[in-house]
Amino acid sequence: MSATATRTAYRDALVARMATDPAAVCLDTDTGLFSGVDFGDAAARYLNLGIAEHTLMGVAAGMAASGWRPYVNTMAAFAGARALEAVKIDIAYNALPVRVMATHAGVSAGHLGPTHHALEDLAVMRALPNMTVVVPADADSTVALLAQVAELPGPAYVRLGRKPTPSLPDGAPPPVLGTIQRLRAGEEVVLVAAGPLPVLAALGAAEALAAEDGLDAGVLHAHTLKPFDAETLVAATGRARLVVTVEEHWPAGGLGSAVAEELAERAPRPLLRIAMPDRFVDVVGGQEHIVAENGITPAGVAARVRARLTATDLS
Amino acid sequence: MTALVGAESLQEAALRIRRHIVDMCAGPEGGHLGGSLSSADILTVLYFSVMNIDPGAPADPGRDVFLLSKGHGAIGLYATLAERGYFPVEELATYARPGSRLMGHPVRAVPGVEMPTGSLGHGLALGLGFALSARLAGRASRSFVLMGDGELQEGSCWEAAIAAAAQGADNLVAVIDRNGLQLTGHTEQIAPLEPLADRWRAFNWAVREVDGHDHEALREALASAPWEPGRPSALVARTVKGQGLAMVAGKPNSHYATLTERMHARLVRALQAGDR
Numbered sequence: 222m223s224a225t226a227t228r229t230a231y232r233d234a235l236v237a238r239m240a241t242d243p244a245a246v247c248l249d250t251d252t253g254l255f256s257g258v259d260f261g262d263a264a265a266r267y268l269n270l271g272i273a274e275h276t277l278m279g280v281a282a283g284m285a286a287s288g289w290r291p292y293v294n295t296m297a298a299f300a301g302a303r304a305l306e307a308v309k310i311d312i313a314y315n316a317l318p319v320r321v322m323a324t325h326a327g328v329s330a331g332h333l334g335p336t337h338h339a340l341e342d343l344a345v346m347r348a349l350p351n352m353t354v355v356v357p358a359d360a361d362s363t364v365a366l367l368a369q370v371a372e373l374p375g376p377a378y379v380r381l382g383r384k385p386t387p388s389l390p391d392g393a394p395p396p397v398l399g400t401i402q403r404l405r406a407g408e409e410v411v412l413v414a415a416g417p418l419p420v421l422a423a424l425g426a427a428e429a430l431a432a433e434d435g436l437d438a439g440v441l442h443a444h445t446l447k448p449f450d451a452e453t454l455v456a457a458t459g460r461a462r463l464v465v466t467v468e469e470h471w472p473a474g475g476l477g478s479a480v481a482e483e484l485a486e487r488a489p490r491p492l493l494r495i496a497m498p499d500r501f502v503d504v505v506g507g508q509e510h511i512v513a514e515n516g517i518t519p520a521g522v523a524a525r526v527r528a529r530l531t532a533t534d535l536s
Numbered sequence: 537m538t539a540l541v542g543a544e545s546l547q548e549a550a551l552r553i554r555r556h557i558v559d560m561c562a563g564p565e566g567g568h569l570g571g572s573l574s575s576a577d578i579l580t581v582l583y584f585s586v587m588n589i590d591p592g593a594p595a596d597p598g599r600d601v602f603l604l605s606k607g608h609g610a611i612g613l614y615a616t617l618a619e620r621g622y623f624p625v626e627e628l629a630t631y632a633r634p635g636s637r638l639m640g641h642p643v644r645a646v647p648g649v650e651m652p653t654g655s656l657g658h659g660l661a662l663g664l665g666f667a668l669s670a671r672l673a674g675r676a677s678r679s680f681v682l683m684g685d686g687e688l689q690e691g692s693c694w695e696a697a698i699a700a701a702a703q704g705a706d707n708l709v710a711v712i713d714r715n716g717l718q719l720t721g722h723t724e725q726i727a728p729l730e731p732l733a734d735r736w737r738a739f740n741w742a743v744r745e746v747d748g749h750d751h752e753a754l755r756e757a758l759a760s761a762p763w764e765p766g767r768p769s770a771l772v773a774r775t776v777k778g779q780g781l782a783m784v785a786g787k788p789n790s791h792y793a794t795l796t797e798r799m800h801a802r803l804v805r806a807l808q809a810g811d812r
Contacts, residue, residue, distance in 0.1 A: 246672070265672065271702060273695040276661040280699070283665015283679075286651065288597070289672070307692075310655050311662060315644065 230360035278307030285317035297323035301342030327469035344474020386417035407439025425519025556615035566794025572612035605659020606684030657690030686718030706762035748773030
């Protein structure tokens with residue numbers, strides 16, 4: 222398995238797109254992800270606005286209303302919190318085709334600490350009408366989903382990491398925006414995951430639960446949190462003893478919430494939500510370390526599933 | 537596309553706009569009276585004498601763009617748009633009534649409104665977006681952003697001011713309705729803004745100051761922007777909150793008014809008598 226950061230995959234894909242899509246503009250907030258020379262002939266369509274996230278969103282809205290298709294760049298912590306009102310009023314309210322490309326999501330900023338962690342971004346972006354919310358899980362899914370996001374008539378939030386994360390195993394069908402991707406067949410325990418490390422943790426856990434416990438465990442990749450593919454979710458979990466969500470987000474409002482909401486309304490199932498605990502991460506660590514410390518590993522997820530199934534069986 | 541209107545009829549248009557503002561404040565919800573009256577002359581001059589616009593083609597890519605960053609001045613904008621021909625003047629009577637598209641802050645459903653505004657501190661960045669769009673597309677369009685002075689207490693205004701100067705967006709014009717009052721009192725007592733013109737200069741904008749009720753001075757300044765190549769323009773328009781009505785002029789409590797039938801009649805008589 223190769224390892225590439227989803228933001229690196231995005232950067233390369235956007236540089237390529239700018240060369241072929243004359244309406245695309247890249248608006249930056251001094252993130253360091255781009256330099257004007259990256260874009261060659263399209264350099265005039267790269268604008269570094271300075272460290273000004275609210276202005277970034279407003280400028281992008283004005284440009285989108287004028288016919289351009291802006292890709293705006295900031296860290297997830299600032300897109301979803303500092304600039305949220307501009308995202309809500311200037312972009313989402315007007316349903317304008319602005320792509321909010323948010324790096325350093327989850328705890329991928331690692332040792333930089335809670336000011337730079339974004340564990341609330343999916344909750345706030347999901348709450349906004351008109352917004353499409355996408356969480357690629359590796360470099361390939363970033364490129365594939367970005368190509369589909371580029372065609373949307375309205376706004377999108379794309380959650381990206383910072384450092385390299387491993388690729389998903391080969392063999393899965395290409396991701397289709399708005400559709401849950403089945404990564405592993407299995408009906409007894411169904412794990413639903415989003416984001417690079419949670420998806421890998423879910424895949425590893427399913428394998429362990431199958432090999433060691435004889436459970437028929439499947440994995441769904443929910444890369445699009447809004448609109449959420451409730452149909453596939455309901456269909457794939459009809460025989461499940463337990464549905465499990467795994468995400469790098471606080472418990473409120475993210476993937477676990479989306480799944481809970483859909484199942485509660487349409488087809489209630491036993492549900493276990495595995496997320497980052499409801500607190501700030503105040504110890505130093507890289508992304509993998511922090512995520513692992515909080516049980517988002519193959520072994521950690523498998524252990525939580527076993528404990529829950531045992532408790533259920535005993536009750 | 538621009539309608540060039542003479543001095544006398546600019547006065548008449550401004551008076552009709554003020555009359556509509558007063559009428560809307562007598563509706564079921566009242567309205568932002570003082571700040572709408574303070575910016576009425578600025579809007580009149582922009583829409584009737586300065587901007588390159590065509591009410592019959594409000595989305596023409598070559599148009600000049602106007603953004604009411606002080607979105608609470610919506611009734612003034614609606615009155616101006618109606619008088620300029622974007623929608624029938626009769627529709628103003630629906631303001632704030634159920635089912636109307638004329639909300640308390642501007643919305644895109646209203647012909648001529650470019651963007652919804654009203655949460656303060658958004659307009660300048662939006663205007664910069666339109667200005668940069670025009671420049672990238674090689675169009676001569678200008679963006680005019682009307683800002684409240686109290687609004688400048690929002691940090692996002694200055695964030696956008698820095699970015700606009702850095703981008704050399706000289707097709708962006710900020711007009712500051714400097715009436716000196718905000719909801720609860722004087723700006724200089726609540727969160728001082730002076731020296732206001734110097735602040736804009738320090739942000740590397742070209743700056744002029746003008747009597748915001750002097751149509752000819754407004755027209756000259758706005759029509760001639762950009763004043764310096766490579767710099768955005770800020771026009772500090774010194775205005776009086778409630779201008780046009782001696783009974784409310786300069787009073788903080790003119791900020792929002794729900795006029796009784798009797799008060800409405802008094803203000804209409806005062807407007808007609810030219811009691812300023």
